[in-house]
Amino acid sequence: MTQDSTDTGNCVSATPFECSSDDNGLSCQDNKRAKTSLRVTYVHSEELKCKTNELIRIEKRAELVHSLIRVYGLLQYVELLEPRHAEESEILGFHCSDYINCLRGIGSCSDSEEISDKLSSEAEGYGLSYDCPQQTGVFETASLISGATITAAESLLNGSADIAINWYGGWHHAKRDSASGFCYINDIVLGILKLREKYDRVLYVDLDLHHGDGVEEAFEMTSKVMTVSFHKFSTGFFPGSGSLESVGTGRGKFYTVNVPLKDGIKDAEFYGVFCRVMKTVQEKFPGQAVVVQCGADSLSDDPMASFNLTHVGLAKCVCFLLSWNLPTLLLGGGGYNFPNTAKCWTFLTALAARRKLPMDIPEHEHLLEYGPGYDLSTSVGNRKDCNSHEYLSHVVTTVCST
Numbered sequence: 294m295t296q297d298s299t300d301t302g303n304c305v306s307a308t309p310f311e312c313s314s315d316d317n318g319l320s321c322q323d324n325k326r327a328k329t330s331l332r333v334t335y336v337h338s339e340e341l342k343c344k345t346n347e348l349i350r351i352e353k354r355a356e357l358v359h360s361l362i363r364v365y366g367l368l369q370y371v372e373l374l375e376p377r378h379a380e381e382s383e384i385l386g387f388h389c390s391d392y393i394n395c396l397r398g399i400g401s402c403s404d405s406e407e408i409s410d411k412l413s414s415e416a417e418g419y420g421l422s423y424d425c426p427q428q429t430g431v432f433e434t435a436s437l438i439s440g441a442t443i444t445a446a447e448s449l450l451n452g453s454a455d456i457a458i459n460w461y462g463g464w465h466h467a468k469r470d471s472a473s474g475f476c477y478i479n480d481i482v483l484g485i486l487k488l489r490e491k492y493d494r495v496l497y498v499d500l501d502l503h504h505g506d507g508v509e510e511a512f513e514m515t516s517k518v519m520t521v522s523f524h525k526f527s528t529g530f531f532p533g534s535g536s537l538e539s540v541g542t543g544r545g546k547f548y549t550v551n552v553p554l555k556d557g558i559k560d561a562e563f564y565g566v567f568c569r570v571m572k573t574v575q576e577k578f579p580g581q582a583v584v585v586q587c588g589a590d591s592l593s594d595d596p597m598a599s600f601n602l603t604h605v606g607l608a609k610c611v612c613f614l615l616s617w618n619l620p621t622l623l624l625g626g627g628g629y630n631f632p633n634t635a636k637c638w639t640f641l642t643a644l645a646a647r648r649k650l651p652m653d654i655p656e657h658e659h660l661l662e663y664g665p666g667y668d669l670s671t672s673v674g675n676r677k678d679c680n681s682h683e684y685l686s687h688v689v690t691t692v693c694s695t
């Protein structure tokens with residue numbers, strides 16, 4: 294791993310967790326050796342994996358992710374929890390019933406012909422078209438994914454876990470009354486609402502390439518949830534929100550933080566911005582629980598071809614947050630280079646479980662997907678970094694002085 298994990302851009306995570314470099318390039322080690330390792334729950338079931346596998350645009354991604362976590366032997370270091378479906382009442386805790394009834398109607402169609410018959414202007418009014426393809430069983434799948442995120446949050450609430458993981462979740466664009474950006478039910482909002490049953494202040498951090506607009510919108514008027522999104526912000530790039538000036542409203546003013554970035558940013562610069570912003574956030578908003586959307590479409594080799602990060606860069610950000618030793622929920626999201634997304638989320642699972650991973654991908658049925666290198670590394674491209682030093686300083690200074 295070429296990434297120098299000590300390169301923290303004048304910023305270190307000073308607490309029991311140390312983000313130290315080793316043959317994997319990074320692992321969070323507890324520098325109080327005596328302390329027992331953290332308890333990690335990992336939400337999975339074959340049903341959840343198969344349903345998520347069938348979602349258009351990310352077909353088979355779930356299979357790759359879970360298989361890699363399994364063949365690296367990580368399941369012995371986590372507690373595997375099977376999810377339940379989200380209750381209707383839980384879903385309606387955020388989404389409006391008209392939208393959910395429409396989604397359920399679409400999702401119950403047996404085939405695309407029946408769907409197209411049902412596809413009315415009403416459905417299109419709920420965003421159920423274009424970016425959000427009509428899919429048979431979409432409501433069933435989205436409600437199980439949401440139940441998985443709620444299950445993960447519950448394991449933090451009841452004290453059975455310190456870190457909870459749902460790589461099937463992270464659908465941050467869904468709005469209360471519409472689908473958006475391939476997201477149908479906002480599992481993240483439902484997970485945060487579940488955590489709010491116990492924690493007065495919950496911090497949400499979105500590392501996906503795209504602005505976490507659905508989560509931000511849900512909590513923009515409250516001071517109880519601070520949302521912090523690091524994302525590409527560029528004319529015409531979806532969803533178009535997430536400017537520096539977007540800081541929340543009413544009682545929620547200054548509890549919305551947006552860090553808009555340009556194409557080409559690399560690990561060191563991203564982490565430098567990340568830890569300076571998050572140190573300020575930590576001072577201004579002492580959260581009691583943290584939710585992290587770990588979308589992997591910001592990696593260099595993603596088809597989105599925008600940021601120039603490696604999984605080590607993302608892992609350093611997650612490591613920084615884990616060093617706060619707060620109940621932490623890790624969620625998936627975007628990520629369209631499926632082998633690299635699997636490597637990234639496997640690496641993060643190992644980070645949470647404090648296990649080092651051998652670089653070579655273990656022999657398993659999907660090994661060929663990891664060619665030609667067949668190792669855990671993800672590459673850095675030679676894409677131009679459009680983030681000038683002046684631009685990044687302006688962004689950090691503005692965010693940290695708000």
Ligand SMILES: CC1(C)CN(C2CCCC2)C(=O)N1c1ccccc1/C=C/C(=O)NO
Pocket residue numbers: 350424466473474475501502503531588590596597626627628629
């Ligand atoms: C349909 C998918 C989700 C897939 N995709 C690419 C990836 C590589 C080939 C297609 C997109 O740009 N998508 C989108 C289309 C319209 C609106 C939003 C998105 C993505 C959202 C996202 O990732 N949020 O975190």
Ligand SMILES: [Zn+2]
Pocket residue numbers: 501502503588590626627628
């Ligand atoms: Zn994304």
